[in-house]
Amino acid sequence: MKYIGKGYPIHDAENKAKGKAIYAGDMSFGKMLYIALLVSDYPHAIIKSIDVSEALKMPGVVEIMHCFNTTKKGFSRYNTTNNIKVAEQERIFTDHVRFVGDRIGAVIADDPVNAKLAVKKIKVEYEKLPFAENIATALTGVIDTMHPEGIINECELTVGEKQVVCAGDVTFHTQTDIDRISHIAMEPHSCTAYYDEGMHQLTIWSPNQSVYGMRYTVANFLDMPFNKVRIIKTTMGGSFGCKQECILEPVIGYIAKCLKQPVQLSMTRSEAMLSTLCRAPIKAEAEAIFCENGKLKSLEINNSLDAGAYLGSSSVYVKTIGEMMVRNYNFPYLHYIGRSICTNMPVSGGFRGWGTPECTMIMEHIMDKAAKLLNIDPIDIRILNAIQPQEFDPITHATFDESRLVACLKKGQEIFAWEERREKSKKSKNGRYKIGVGMACGGHINGHYPGKPDFSRVEMGVNEDGSIYINVTLHDHGCGTVRAMQIIAGEVLGIDPDEINVGEGDTFITPVDVGCYASRTIHVIGAAVEKCARALIDEIINQASRILDIIPNELQYENGIVSHKRNHSINISLRQIAIEVHYRYQKSIDVSINHISNSNPAVHGAHFAQVCVDSYTGFVQVEDYLAVHDIGRVINPEICVAQIEGAIQMGCSIALSESMTPKNSGTGRAVSSLKDYHILNAFDSPHINVVFIEDPCNFGPFGAKSIGEVSFVPVSAAIVSAVNDAMDSDWNTIPLTPDRILEWIHSGEETNDR
Amino acid sequence: MIVNCNVNGKNVNLTSIAPDRRLIDILREDLLLKGTKEGCGEGECGACTVLMDGKAVNSCLILACQLNGHEIITIEGLMQGGEMDVLQKSFIENGAIQCGYCSPGMILSAKALLMTIPDPTDEEIRNAISGNICRCSGYNQIVRAIKSASKEYLVKKSNNDKDE
Numbered sequence: 001m002k003y004i005g006k007g008y009p010i011h012d013a014e015n016k017a018k019g020k021a022i023y024a025g026d027m028s029f030g031k032m033l034y035i036a037l038l039v040s041d042y043p044h045a046i047i048k049s050i051d052v053s054e055a056l057k058m059p060g061v062v063e064i065m066h067c068f069n070t071t072k073k074g075f076s077r078y079n080t081t082n083n084i085k086v087a088e089q090e091r092i093f094t095d096h097v098r099f100v101g102d103r104i105g106a107v108i109a110d111d112p113v114n115a116k117l118a119v120k121k122i123k124v125e126y127e128k129l130p131f132a133e134n135i136a137t138a139l140t141g142v143i144d145t146m147h148p149e150g151i152i153n154e155c156e157l158t159v160g161e162k163q164v165v166c167a168g169d170v171t172f173h174t175q176t177d178i179d180r181i182s183h184i185a186m187e188p189h190s191c192t193a194y195y196d197e198g199m200h201q202l203t204i205w206s207p208n209q210s211v212y213g214m215r216y217t218v219a220n221f222l223d224m225p226f227n228k229v230r231i232i233k234t235t236m237g238g239s240f241g242c243k244q245e246c247i248l249e250p251v252i253g254y255i256a257k258c259l260k261q262p263v264q265l266s267m268t269r270s271e272a273m274l275s276t277l278c279r280a281p282i283k284a285e286a287e288a289i290f291c292e293n294g295k296l297k298s299l300e301i302n303n304s305l306d307a308g309a310y311l312g313s314s315s316v317y318v319k320t321i322g323e324m325m326v327r328n329y330n331f332p333y334l335h336y337i338g339r340s341i342c343t344n345m346p347v348s349g350g351f352r353g354w355g356t357p358e359c360t361m362i363m364e365h366i367m368d369k370a371a372k373l374l375n376i377d378p379i380d381i382r383i384l385n386a387i388q389p390q391e392f393d394p395i396t397h398a399t400f401d402e403s404r405l406v407a408c409l410k411k412g413q414e415i416f417a418w419e420e421r422r423e424k425s426k427k428s429k430n431g432r433y434k435i436g437v438g439m440a441c442g443g444h445i446n447g448h449y450p451g452k453p454d455f456s457r458v459e460m461g462v463n464e465d466g467s468i469y470i471n472v473t474l475h476d477h478g479c480g481t482v483r484a485m486q487i488i489a490g491e492v493l494g495i496d497p498d499e500i501n502v503g504e505g506d507t508f509i510t511p512v513d514v515g516c517y518a519s520r521t522i523h524v525i526g527a528a529v530e531k532c533a534r535a536l537i538d539e540i541i542n543q544a545s546r547i548l549d550i551i552p553n554e555l556q557y558e559n560g561i562v563s564h565k566r567n568h569s570i571n572i573s574l575r576q577i578a579i580e581v582h583y584r585y586q587k588s589i590d591v592s593i594n595h596i597s598n599s600n601p602a603v604h605g606a607h608f609a610q611v612c613v614d615s616y617t618g619f620v621q622v623e624d625y626l627a628v629h630d631i632g633r634v635i636n637p638e639i640c641v642a643q644i645e646g647a648i649q650m651g652c653s654i655a656l657s658e659s660m661t662p663k664n665s666g667t668g669r670a671v672s673s674l675k676d677y678h679i680l681n682a683f684d685s686p687h688i689n690v691v692f693i694e695d696p697c698n699f700g701p702f703g704a705k706s707i708g709e710v711s712f713v714p715v716s717a718a719i720v721s722a723v724n725d726a727m728d729s730d731w732n733t734i735p736l737t738p739d740r741i742l743e744w745i746h747s748g749e750e751t752n753d754r
Numbered sequence: 755m756i757v758n759c760n761v762n763g764k765n766v767n768l769t770s771i772a773p774d775r776r777l778i779d780i781l782r783e784d785l786l787l788k789g790t791k792e793g794c795g796e797g798e799c800g801a802c803t804v805l806m807d808g809k810a811v812n813s814c815l816i817l818a819c820q821l822n823g824h825e826i827i828t829i830e831g832l833m834q835g836g837e838m839d840v841l842q843k844s845f846i847e848n849g850a851i852q853c854g855y856c857s858p859g860m861i862l863s864a865k866a867l868l869m870t871i872p873d874p875t876d877e878e879i880r881n882a883i884s885g886n887i888c889r890c891s892g893y894n895q896i897v898r899a900i901k902s903a904s905k906e907y908l909v910k911k912s913n914n915d916k917d918e
Contacts, residue, residue: 007849009847009851010851013845014838015854016854017838017854017857017861018830018832018838018842019788019790021854022788026782028786028788183889184889185855185889186791186799186853186887187853236853238855238889240889269793269796478854478855478890479853479890639852642891643852643891645891645894646852646888646889649893650889673794673798681883681884681885681886681887682880683881686892
């Protein structure tokens with residue numbers, strides 16, 4: 001390989017290092033207006049009146065929009081394609097607020113600070129309504145009439161045949177409790193928009209994961225023709241899922257259309273935490289049956305998810321938690337009931353892994369528990385139940401292709417010196433500091449196939465100097481997918497990746513695409529780019545054939561040169577071909593292809609963690625961490641490792657400290673400040689070792705599979721496993737905060753005393 | 755009020771400015787230095803870090819009334835003679851940049867560290883950037899970048915000393 005596997009900085013690293021990268025909130029067009037949101041202070045209320053008289057007197061205020069002077073039309077942040085039809089419960093500004101942070105109105109002013117100051121002067125009269133801070137309260141019926149469609153959505157999933165308990169089988173019950181968390185992408189949500197009156201055209205610049213998805217929602221909401229709505233993806237300061245749903249775009253689109261001036265909306269951290277989306281809390285109960293030899297026989301799961309104030313993507317998300325169960329282990333019987341329940345808390349939505357980390361928390365805890373009950377090593381029980389290469393997903397019936405779960409487990413077992421560490425950890429149980437060694441594995445996907453449409457269009461051509469352009473609808477989240485496409489095309493064409501330009505999503509320029517989520521970017525769009533580059537070589541040879549007057553079969557292409565197969569002295573460079581074709585044949589050298597994905601191989605990570613629990617303070621330190629990944633092919637190793645380490649840092653943080661649940665219940669106000677929402681910092685980050693198993697799969701660019709989400713999937717489960725090993729406990733609640741651990745230690749002591 | 759300060763080597767005279775206007779708003783809105791990023795507005799994330807008289811500060815916590823006579827360096831002021839600072843290059847070369855939103859603040863925190871401790875240990879580096887949150891990485895590439903920049907500074911310094 002010439003470029004794949006070498007290691008490159010991400011494409012815009014220099015601009016970012018210089019502070020020159022332009023994010024949506026950095027854009028500026030002459031006379032800009034700035035939007036500051038007015039949001040609800042109450043978790044559930046009807047707005048009786050709004051008094052803007054004082055706010056209008058504030059300096060720089062241009063306009064105040066709110067629920068009584070704007071459209072009452074509804075939308076759903078999740079309806080980004082024609083095949084998703086969630087109830088349109090949300091309004092841009094509502095007079096029926098359903099959570100603290102719900103949008104009531106906005107001040108538009110000449111300066112962002114002036115806009116924020118004016119918001120504080122608006123007086124809102126609320127008629128308070130009963131509210132539910134959690135599922136248990138919601139199920140008492142107090143908010144049953146909050147949405148006309150009701151507040152509960154249920155799904156059911158069955159795989160295999162019901163099993164009966166036999167002699168020797170073990171049966172047990174587990175409970176999983178996962179808290180509400182926030183994505184904390186470092187760039188809070190932001191967008192800029194402009195409505196061109198003469199052209200009747202709306203342009204929105206936003207960091208999003210699907211320009212075409214945003215266009216679908218915005219154009220429908222504003223009743224505008226699609227050809228008059230232009231969405232441009234901007235440099236994205238991280239997403240982790242928080243920028244995948246259509247939340248601010250309809251709001252800013254509406255305001256821009258009314259004011260016909262460039263407008264910008266940059267959220268504060270508090271707004272980004274409360275008023276966009278978060279990962280839902282879940283509570284899951286499971287009943288498991290294992291055979292004496294460790295084979296999983298039956299699993300029945302009952303899972304409830306707190307959707308927050310609007311349904312959004314939650315009914316699909318909760319279903320996915322069940323569906324993803326089958327991507328690691330074989331199930332003779334799986335029965336899953338998932339329920340999403342609306343409450344008066346921030347809206348739940350997509351988060352890195354889309355339900356799989358939650359599914360993994362449930363499943364891996366069950367595996368650990370079965371291993372303990374049956375006295376089998378945790379790795380051995382997983383190997384026994386692991387899916388095998390070329391088996392099929394029992395739900396989608398797509399092939400798992402070159403699944404390497406067992407290889408990941410065995411490799412990790414060896415590198416982490418698993419047996420040795422487990423033995424050592426057993427000996428640390430008497431002192432204050434208890435060492436724990438745990439592990440978890442996770443499986444994920446590579447795109448939408450076969451459940452949803454999964455295609456990509458790519459156009460590629462040669463510039464007059466022999467450099468290459470690629471026109472494709474990418475949405476780089478900041479993890480280097482633009483660079484990956486340069487490397488993939490560079491490898492096919494034998495051209496330095498820096499000589500290849502790759503566009504990002506713009507509905508007026510780049511071709512239609514289903515968006516950068518579901519870990520489809522490398523596997524699906526990357527495959528499309530590879531295919532297109534190969535088609536471009538054919539076209540280059542065809543054009544060279546015309547110029548040289550030699551039949552294409554006699555010619556070969558290598559590293560930007562077309563030469564005669566037998567007489568290399570007859571050759572022509574890309575630059576010469578491009579110029580000749582432009583001026584002699586009056587055309588450009590370009591091709592375009594449509595790639596329809598027909599694969600969704602299994603992709604895995606086996607993660608191993610060593611923790612030290614201070615039984616006096618309850619503090620958990622992650623001391624050492626190993627991640628082994630079945631990745632198919634590593635395109636850009638350095639950034640790939642950085643991304644995996646980021647996933648581990650995030651997963652550790654979520655397992656140990658992150659929570660949006662307010663300390664004092666009763667206000668309905670979720671945690672919305674980094675003072676109270678604790679993220680592990682550079683000082684807390686563990687020593688991490690990342691190992692790849694590179695067996696290219698039969699699909700994807702050069703056999704590459706996904707990594708961004710799967711690397712995050714097993715982390716929290718691995719930390720819980722290690723803490724349980726340290727404490728000889730059976731917890732499956734996160735975050736494992738010092739307070740919580742101390743409480744458990746003390747309650748355990750009381751039990752022992754009795 | 756009137757504020758006189760120095761930003762990136764240039765004297766800046768801010769007339770009729772509200773005493774409680776935050777430094778980050780002055781930099782971004784009044785001086786159009788958009789390289790300084792706001793991540794939390796309460797001094798918890800470090801994205802808005804700038805140098806004030808050589809020390810790393812959160813520009814969201816500094817007000818106009820505290821600026822008179824002080825020297826501010828933002829990420830835009832780190833380049834010299836069109837050349838990137840060693841730290842900027844090192845961040846790029848070591849894969850320490852992903853989404854980039856924390857990078858300006860992270861680089862300036864590192865700069866403040868290396869100005870006082872030219873050859874820091876890993877622990878000193880982690881301590882110096884413990885107020886800067888990165889959500890994309892596990893900080894290891896960042897620590898490596900700072901370490902490698904410190905070595906390069908030392909080589910540069912010893913070459914300069916020899917020249918003198």
